[in-house]
Amino acid sequence: MKATEEQWxxxxxxxxxxxQAEVWNWMDNIHLFGVKHPDSNQTGxxxxxxxxxxxxGIAVYLGTEGLMTVIDxxxxxxxxxxxxxxxxxxxxxxxxxxLHPQEKAQIxxxxxxxxxxxxxxxxxxxxxxxxxxxxSEASDVSFLTAAIEQAKEVAFMYKKNPDELxxxxxxxxxxxxxxxxxxxxxxRSEWLEPEFDESGAMEIPQQKPLNxxxxxxxxxxxxxxxxxxxxxxxxLPNPVLExxxxxxxxxxxxxxxxxxxILTCDLCKKTEIATVAPVKLLELIEKFxxxxxxxxxxxSRIFDDLGPVIAALxxxxxxxxxxxxxxxxxARDGMIEMMT
Numbered sequence: 001m002k003a004t005e006e007q008w009x010x011x012x013x014x015x016x017x018x019x020q021a022e023v024w025n026w027m028d029n030i031h032l033f034g035v036k037h038p039d040s041n042q043t044g045x046x047x048x049x050x051x052x053x054x055x056x057g058i059a060v061y062l063g064t065e066g067l068m069t070v071i072d073x074x075x076x077x078x079x080x081x082x083x084x085x086x087x088x089x090x091x092x093x094x095x096x097x098x099l100h101p102q103e104k105a106q107i108x109x110x111x112x113x114x115x116x117x118x119x120x121x122x123x124x125x126x127x128x129x130x131x132x133x134x135x136s137e138a139s140d141v142s143f144l145t146a147a148i149e150q151a152k153e154v155a156f157m158y159k160k161n162p163d164e165l166x167x168x169x170x171x172x173x174x175x176x177x178x179x180x181x182x183x184x185x186x187x188r189s190e191w192l193e194p195e196f197d198e199s200g201a202m203e204i205p206q207q208k209p210l211n212x213x214x215x216x217x218x219x220x221x222x223x224x225x226x227x228x229x230x231x232x233x234x235x236l237p238n239p240v241l242e243x244x245x246x247x248x249x250x251x252x253x254x255x256x257x258x259x260x261x262i263l264t265c266d267l268c269k270k271t272e273i274a275t276v277a278p279v280k281l282l283e284l285i286e287k288f289x290x291x292x293x294x295x296x297x298x299x300s301r302i303f304d305d306l307g308p309v310i311a312a313l314x315x316x317x318x319x320x321x322x323x324x325x326x327x328x329x330x331a332r333d334g335m336i337e338m339m340t
Contacts, residue, residue: 024050
């Protein structure tokens with residue numbers, strides 16, 4: 001359901017008040033805390049930006065998965081670019097030319113006026129595999145409004161010592177709301193551990209069952225050979241416009257480890273990789289009538305995606321994880337350089 005004019009007005013008012021408070025003068029992005037969605041019960045973990053003097057605003061990382069992404073970033077454990085990995089609602093203050101046309105029209109329609117650099121509020125949804133896009137759903141607008149308002153409250157509560165928000169036990173200060181009979185919200189603070197939450201997870205299509213007759217023919221005709229195949233996935237930085245919202249295409253790549261030859265390469269959406277990768281690997285083995293002695297990857301998730309083929313061809317003992325795959329990285333860097 002799309003947000004109403006009144007909901008949008010409250011969000012812009014919250015953004016104006018948050019900017020005026022300049023809480024980033026004492027809050028850093030490491031001072032994480034949670035805000036629980038009043039309706040869905042999902043927790044958004046707030047990260048206040050602006051301490052570095054470059055980008056001002058707040059990112060609300062959705063669920064435990066979103067939280068772990070930003071923690072991995074702080075600990076330098078993130079294996080892919082943050083723009084492709086983060087799942088959050090974000091308020092940032094940008095220049096007028098950075099606004100989406102619909103945002104400019106909306107600001108004018110609501111009667112707000114902003115002037116100068118980094119003065120224009122933008123509200124974006126960041127979702128793995130998709131280009132950042134203006135929010136429009138009522139649930140996102142109302143949740144981001146609540147998160148901004150509660151972030152301001154938390155910032156002033158801990159103004160004297162924001163490091164008190166860094167709890168070594170793994171709990172996070174979380175603002176929790178109780179809806180009163182008149183429909184208003186009463187907020188309180190609790191120290192809570194992150195919970196597994198599927199409400200914000202991206203839907204992954206189910207894998208199609210493999211053709212048993214085809215598998216039997218492949219197992220009979222494919223010979224095992226010495227040598228290893230490097231395989232993996234990565235994002236291309238150029239978004240593709242398909243439908244209303246652009247997405248970053250994912251490359252599924254398989255190379256011969258010894259020669260560096262690309263054996264198969266395919267582009268798809270992130271949500272399609274679990275169905276595309278098994279099909280492409282099976283086609284590759286079927287085409288060359290060989291099965292390598294090793295399948296090498298640097299991320300175990302690719303073996304999860306390839307699970308049906310690996311199990312059907314009894315390749316479980318041929319799968320190996322390596323921290324670095326030189327041929328794959330060289331091919332990836334070359335493709336990205338060519339695209340940019």
